[in-house]
Amino acid sequence: MFNKLVKKSWFPLIIRIISAIGFIFALIVLYIGSVKIIFGFNSSLMMFVLWVFWWPLLYVSLIFLGRLWCGFICPVGLANEVGNSLSKKRKTKFYRYGFIPFVVFFLIVFWEQISGLFSSTQVTIFFLVSFVSAGFLLGLILPGWGFCKMFCPIGTLFGSFSRLSFLGVRTDKVKCEKCKTKECVVGGEYPKCPTFINVPKIKSNKDCVMCGYCIKNCPYDSAKICKIKAGEELREKAGFSLRESFFIIALLGMSVLLTTRGTLLLRFFDASGSLLRAIDFVLWIGIFLGLFLFINLFVKGSYRENLRNSGFVYLPLVFSLFFFLIVFGFLTPLTSIGDTMIAVSKYIILGIGVIWSSKLSYDLFDKRFLVYFISIIAIAGFWVLVLIPGPLSLFSYSGNVYVVEEGGVVQMDAYSMGFNPSIIKVKKGYFDINITNVDVIHSFDIDEMDVHVNLEGGGSRRIRINALEEGEYEFYCKIPGHKEAGMKGVLIVEDV
Ligand code: SF4
Ligand code: SF4
Incomplete structure (x- = not known):
């Protein structure tokens, strides 16, 4: 039913056009302050809709809908594609530098921290306009959806987290083996895969922006958006890379500095302003990467191979930490849920992450899983006993x-x-x-x-x-x- 809809020429184009109109409306409201004709929208309400509702809900949608946002709705992807259609001379060489998305991700998160993106209308306008412009310009220079693949911080984060989703694009391998034309790869009535996935062999959600082009192009109904086992691709080590493994560990470090206690723990330096925050980033990410390199010394087998695979063990744990940092962080101040209840909910979500990561460590490393299992428990313990303000915390959060x-x-x-x-x-x-x-x-x-x-x-x-x-x-x-x-x-x- 859903795939039949994707086969239609006007779908999801119509949604993307509506989304682009909504995007322009949001910019107008933010810029002029208020538009009284429609629901009395003003810039404060728009900021609220954008950052307090859209951002956490987008995060929740990831687990159920994968990266449907990227292919079906995101106006930046549309700008990228419009840029593509206006230029022909483009080379894929740039895509060899696969570390770029991860570096850009941390630079943009740091910029968000020092710019006050979530609270400043001007910074939000700058952010939205520069993203759409960058999407369009990179569409002119790079083949496919270069912005989504290399520069979008949401795409980079969601690319890794979508590995845990229940929804993804997969193909019927038997049909694909018989297929001689491979329109999904070379392009047909619609463009070829904009992120250059070998669609007939697709096993991972990581780079799939769910644009639907392979589904439209496929004459045999092989490519489909379908329900998948969440995390299955991790057990198959689909598309694992050393850089993504390090990225996941760096996210673990970054999650700590987004908490009160985590920030304070390492503030021994006589610095202030952006420099102090930069030190927080470098120290916490550095500590986690250092520990990651260290604990892998105790695991049998190829050191490099273990590093490449073991970062993925922590992906469910990182997802659970970001879940309560983003979803709880943005939405709970709107509710009257008490602090103890919030802490207990966090323990439950963290517990799910711990169980999932532990199971994954066993699936990937069999009898060598113990070092990873101990580290997962240690990280969870650190969060429960130190970072989460709640009944199990060793520190008093009552304040001075x-x-x-x-x-x-x-x-x-x-x-x-x-x-x-x-x-x-x-x-x-x-x-x-x-x-x-x-x-x-x-x-x-x-x-x-x-x-x-x-x-x-x-x-x-x-x-x-x-x-x-x-x-x-x-x-x-x-x-x-x-x-x-x-x-x-x-x-x-x-x-x-
Ligand atoms: S997805 Fe469709 S077009 Fe692509 S190889 Fe398989 S059968 Fe052929
Ligand atoms: S695999 Fe299909 S849906 Fe995914 S990005 Fe490529 S063409 Fe789009």
Whole structure:
């Protein structure tokens, strides 16, 4: 049924055109601030839709729908294809540098951290416009969907994670063996595979952007989007590479620095602003890559071969960590779910990742799995006992208390991801908070007092607070994901 739809000439083109119109609408709203004719959309609501809903839902969709977003909806892929259609002289040589997508991924994530992408309308406009422009220009220069294959950070992340999806493009090997024309490879009525997959032998979701061209081109109904066993391709070591294995381990390191405790653990350096955040990135990613190289010394067999395969063992674990960093991080601040409940949900998701990764370590390494199994348990233990604020944490997350007199000044540090002090007690009246933002862009918000202040990376701000009503007021950073990661505190106003 679904594949019949993909065979139609207008599908998924119609969805991509609607998506492109939606994209232009989003840009207009972000640029001019509000469009009253349609639902009173304004730029704040659009930012909310983009980063608080679209991004986590896209992540959830990955497990059920694979990279359907890339081929069916993404306007950048469309721009890439339009660029393709306008130019003919293109060489595939560039695609030999397979490390480029992974390097670009970390550079863009770092840029996101220092630019405040999720909270700034201007940066979001810049991000969206430059992605579509890059998609179009690379379409002119490179064959196929060069942007999606080499430069899109979402494509790079989703490429690896889509290996765990329940949906993928597969072919009937018997039909393909008999097929002489191979339209899926050389192109037919529609272009050939835009990511240069050997479609008749496709076993992996990794590079498949689910454009549907092989399905349209195939005269024998061999290529299909179908239900697959999630993670099956990992057991078959389909398309494994050393660079992707290192990439998965680097993601493990990066996940730690996206937590409050993880960031603080290694902050021994006298640096501030973007440099401090860069040090976080280098240290945590470096530590995990170093440990990865080290533990593989204890596994029998070819060292290089073990390195190439063993990074994939951790893929389900990394997926579970990113699941709660992205999905919980962005969506739970909108709900009234308590901290303990959130922590327990994280333990459950982490547990699924641990079981899946452990099973995979046995499938891939048989009796040599023990070293990987121990490391999986150690990583999970580190998250449960140190990084996840919850009932099993060894650290107190209650924060430092600062008592301030009326008219006094609180010296506060804002950092990724927390405030110090995080509990302020004050008698009814006014006081100032002098906030030093030690790393990247953050904000300081108290909704009930209508306090909303952006904090530049490495800068300081002095804020006057009029605490006139007795009670407890939450302060937090409004950048999506930061509050849930721990960037919050409480202002306790007491009666005189
Ligand atoms: S997918 Fe279709 S076109 Fe491609 S080799 Fe198989 S049968 Fe031939
Ligand atoms: S394998 Fe088929 S659906 Fe996947 S990218 Fe290639 S042509 Fe598109």
